[in-house]
Amino acid sequence: MPTNKRRELLQAAAAIAAGGVANPGTTADTTMSIRTMFDVPDTYIPIAGSAEQFPVRRIYCIGRNYAAHAREMGSDPNREPPFFFQKPTDAIQIVPPGETIDHPYPTLTKNYHYEVELVAALAKGGRHIPLDRALDLVYAYTVGLDMTRRDLQRAMGDEKKPWEIGKSFDHSAPLGPLQPAQKVGHLKEGAIWLKVNGQIKQNANLNQMIWSVAEQISKLSEAFELAPGDIIYSGTPENVGPVVKGDVIDAHIDGLPDIRVRIV
Numbered sequence: 286m287p288t289n290k291r292r293e294l295l296q297a298a299a300a301i302a303a304g305g306v307a308n309p310g311t312t313a314d315t316t317m318s319i320r321t322m323f324d325v326p327d328t329y330i331p332i333a334g335s336a337e338q339f340p341v342r343r344i345y346c347i348g349r350n351y352a353a354h355a356r357e358m359g360s361d362p363n364r365e366p367p368f369f370f371q372k373p374t375d376a377i378q379i380v381p382p383g384e385t386i387d388h389p390y391p392t393l394t395k396n397y398h399y400e401v402e403l404v405a406a407l408a409k410g411g412r413h414i415p416l417d418r419a420l421d422l423v424y425a426y427t428v429g430l431d432m433t434r435r436d437l438q439r440a441m442g443d444e445k446k447p448w449e450i451g452k453s454f455d456h457s458a459p460l461g462p463l464q465p466a467q468k469v470g471h472l473k474e475g476a477i478w479l480k481v482n483g484q485i486k487q488n489a490n491l492n493q494m495i496w497s498v499a500e501q502i503s504k505l506s507e508a509f510e511l512a513p514g515d516i517i518y519s520g521t522p523e524n525v526g527p528v529v530k531g532d533v534i535d536a537h538i539d540g541l542p543d544i545r546v547r548i549v
């Protein structure tokens with residue numbers, strides 16, 4: 286936890302324990318441990334070739350970032366500012382390369398969709414990041430799935446209600462271990478595809494993104510202060526579609542290990 290945030294929490298806790306209100310002037314011992322009534326698990330992503338794990342702070346996802354996908358979702362692709370939504374960090378499901386991981390078919394949906402996406406993981410943050418410095422924030426990349434209860438997402442969209450129930454549910458963010466950019470480079474072009482039961486469904490190129498990863502970071506940082514631990518799902522190409530129990534999804538991006546899940 287960042288020191289300032291920790292100090293704030295400790296000051297508030299000390300004041301409340303003393304029967305008063307939080308006083309910003311109170312000095313708090315930041316080495317003091319915070320006692321909690323139960324543990325809430327943190328979320329980490331393994332890093333390929335490292336004993337260290339990547340702690341996840343926030344998951345940002347960009348919507349309609351490939352022109353053909355924007356059209357299939359019923360909107361006009363253009364260079365209007367990108368829009369973002371979030372998933373909770375505990376939606377992450379780790380998919381080690383070379384393994385087939387069981388992915389639970391969620392409740393409430395009859396139209397459960399895959400979306401293959403390049404995921405960028407940030408080890409630096411900031412506000413108002415200029416485009417030419419944006420990729421300095423990216424520590425690593427991986428292949429991710431932005432799993433979607435499409436029927437619920439559409440119904441909420443039609444009613445101008447939030448998308449959470451369609452996008453931000455348990456296990457909705459499968460992804461592979463992080464591949465450091467120092468090793469794999471910054472991925473700007475290359476095939477991105479997804480197969481269901483060995484049949485190609487999505488097939489595009491990273492260079493078809495409307496907003497590049499660097500542009501996404503720059504735009505995001507105008508709305509939010511980015512921080513180490515933030516990850517960004519950079520959007521899916523066209524031909525999203527449904528899966529049912531028993532289906533096996535293979536997801537691929539050139540330069541990264543494939544991931545595979547079985548819907549159960």
Ligand code: MN
Pocket residue numbers: 346347348400402431518520521
């Ligand atoms: Mn998506």
